[in-house]
Amino acid sequence: MKLQHTVIAVVAVLGAFALAPVVISSGFLLSLLIMVLLTTLMAQAWNILGGFGGQLSFGHAAFFGTGAYAMAILQVHAGLNAWLALVLALAASAILGAVIGGLAFRYGLRGSYFSLVTLAIAELLRILANAVPFTGAGVGIQLPLHASLSSLQFADKTGYLYFLLAFVAIGFALSLWLRHSRFGAYLLATRDSESSAQALGINVQRIKLLATAISAFLMGVAGVFYVQYFQYIDPGIAYGTAFSVQALVAAVIGGTATVFGPLLGALALQILGELTRNLMGGAPGVSLVIYGALLVLMVMFFPRGVAGVLKKR
Amino acid sequence: MTNILETKSLSISFGNLKAVSDVSMNVAASSITALIGPNGAGKTTLFGLLSGFLAPTAGSVTFNDHDVTGMLPYRMCRLGLARTFQIAMPFASQTVRENIAVGAHLHEKKRGAALEFADAIAERVGLTDQLGKSASSLTVGGRKRLELARALATRPTLLLLDEVLAGLNPQEVAGMIPVIRGICADGVTVLMIEHVMQAVMNLASHVWVLAGGQLIANGTPGEVTRDPHVIEAYLGHGMATRIAQMGRDEVSHV
Numbered sequence: 058m059k060l061q062h063t064v065i066a067v068v069a070v071l072g073a074f075a076l077a078p079v080v081i082s083s084g085f086l087l088s089l090l091i092m093v094l095l096t097t098l099m100a101q102a103w104n105i106l107g108g109f110g111g112q113l114s115f116g117h118a119a120f121f122g123t124g125a126y127a128m129a130i131l132q133v134h135a136g137l138n139a140w141l142a143l144v145l146a147l148a149a150s151a152i153l154g155a156v157i158g159g160l161a162f163r164y165g166l167r168g169s170y171f172s173l174v175t176l177a178i179a180e181l182l183r184i185l186a187n188a189v190p191f192t193g194a195g196v197g198i199q200l201p202l203h204a205s206l207s208s209l210q211f212a213d214k215t216g217y218l219y220f221l222l223a224f225v226a227i228g229f230a231l232s233l234w235l236r237h238s239r240f241g242a243y244l245l246a247t248r249d250s251e252s253s254a255q256a257l258g259i260n261v262q263r264i265k266l267l268a269t270a271i272s273a274f275l276m277g278v279a280g281v282f283y284v285q286y287f288q289y290i291d292p293g294i295a296y297g298t299a300f301s302v303q304a305l306v307a308a309v310i311g312g313t314a315t316v317f318g319p320l321l322g323a324l325a326l327q328i329l330g331e332l333t334r335n336l337m338g339g340a341p342g343v344s345l346v347i348y349g350a351l352l353v354l355m356v357m358f359f360p361r362g363v364a365g366v367l368k369k370r
Numbered sequence: 371m372t373n374i375l376e377t378k379s380l381s382i383s384f385g386n387l388k389a390v391s392d393v394s395m396n397v398a399a400s401s402i403t404a405l406i407g408p409n410g411a412g413k414t415t416l417f418g419l420l421s422g423f424l425a426p427t428a429g430s431v432t433f434n435d436h437d438v439t440g441m442l443p444y445r446m447c448r449l450g451l452a453r454t455f456q457i458a459m460p461f462a463s464q465t466v467r468e469n470i471a472v473g474a475h476l477h478e479k480k481r482g483a484a485l486e487f488a489d490a491i492a493e494r495v496g497l498t499d500q501l502g503k504s505a506s507s508l509t510v511g512g513r514k515r516l517e518l519a520r521a522l523a524t525r526p527t528l529l530l531l532d533e534v535l536a537g538l539n540p541q542e543v544a545g546m547i548p549v550i551r552g553i554c555a556d557g558v559t560v561l562m563i564e565h566v567m568q569a570v571m572n573l574a575s576h577v578w579v580l581a582g583g584q585l586i587a588n589g590t591p592g593e594v595t596r597d598p599h600v601i602e603a604y605l606g607h608g609m610a611t612r613i614a615q616m617g618r619d620e621v622s623h624v
Binding site: 237238239242246248249250253254255256257258259260261314 | 520
């Protein structure tokens with residue numbers, strides 16, 4: 058697809074989401090849309106590093122949790138304004154990404170080794186968050202309810218939907234930029250063959266480090282949103298495997314290294330999640346079983362994801 | 371004539387194996403120079419040392435009067451030294467045009483300009499018809515051309531070609547020879563590892579011969595192919611005298 062066509066399609070999709078609260082009055086549907094957008098954001102984040110960069114992270118919760126905890130701690134313990142906390146929390150996620158990327162790629166970790174290290178770091182952070190006092194340990198942190206724009210909390214779901222939509226728009230912009238920029242071309246080249254990329258003048262370590270930082274930044278937004286929306290965070294939610302898996306599965310099912318893949322994957326996951334919840338009555342862990350099965354089926358039969366299937370037609 | 375590339379006592383060991391040992395060679399600017407030698411002579415390892423993919427255990431590399439010993443490959447490329455790989459490694463998920471544009475991006479920040487430059491490069495190496503195709507769908511010959519095109523798109527002053535003719539049929543070889551000559555005519559110095567002797571004789575003005583990690587001869591293509599050391603390196607110890615003997619026998623039969 059040409060750049061102009063893709064931009065028009067992205068604007069149309071964002072416009073449809075923006076109009077949704079006007080048309081839809083059902084709180085259930087708005088909640089579902091918010092979860093779709095949140096999953097889209099996480100998948101967009103994962104897609105930058107895992108899809109475009111080919112570095113498969115199994116521990117993106119590390120960035121989600123860091124964004125969430127930084128947002129909560131800065132507001133509750135440091136008494137900072139929510140907007141300032143937002144900026145600092147996103148910076149914290151991005152810096153964590155740069156540090157992890159910097160160290161992992163400095164020491165040549167690739168493929169499954171990189172995946173395992175990201176998984177281990179997320180687990181390490183979960184254990185730390187359970188142990189140190191300022192995270193509230195196992196009890197978690199509760200954010201006082203105070204609905205106003207200055208505290209980034211909203212009285213109704215519409216406000217949260219627009220907050221999220223603004224960042225999903227940034228996610229789309231980043232994906233578009235990767236598809237049509239030198240940095241994106243360098244990232245794809247590094248994914249496909251590091252030696253060739255180096256021979257063509259690409260500093261592959263720097264490219265991968267930047268990709269990790271950008272990806273971590275976007276995943277941090279998801280964490281920040283989670284805290285503002287649910288007003289609560291604990292180590293299991295922040296650094297557990299659930300969001301790492303959700304980000305990865307949505308991105309892969311939707312179609313890696315594509316602009317619309319994350320949204321398509323998020324739609325598929327959330328709709329499927331609702332269906333199984335109705336059918337199975339919300340037995341714990343059922344969603345992970347479904348995710349796993351779906352991932353296996355997609356990778357076996359449609360390795361290019363939903364976006365790949367749609368493109369072929 | 372000035373030298374664009376010089377090495378002094380360049381060596382690298384892997385454990386006890388001296389893969390490249392005490393190599394002092396030079397490449398004249400604007401020339402086509404060949405590096406030949408039997409399999410396992412250390413040619414590709416030497417290329418690795420010249421392009422920064424391997425760091426030498428001893429010795430130095432000078433490129434355009436810069437000491438570039440142990441410099442990382444991407445920095446070498448930015449200085450104007452580009453290389454291709456013996457086993458072509460295209461960016462498989464991308465089209466031929468996008469592949470070449472990656473090289474072009476070294477000097478073109480804008481996507482559009484890089485893609486346009488890719489089209490111009492494709493024309494020079496004869497890939498215009500394949501531009502929109504996926505790089506993974508190319509034949510061996512196509513992949514070799516793509517390796518060459520990508521490296522050329524970085525606008526190098528020195529191009530290291532690692533067996534770009536290997537695996538090509540005679541017709542394809544004949545098609546590539548004018549391409550390589552054209553690259554040199556445009557002012558790019560070429561150093562090529564090559565087994566296809568027809569091409570070496572045809573293209574190179576100077577030949578370096580590597581065997582067992584050491585330089586054993588250098589000179590014009592005609593000189594090195596008559597050199598007894600070179601004949602022995604390729605055909606085995608004592609062959610030079612036996613061939614000379616056979617030559618005399620034939621003469622005496624006539």
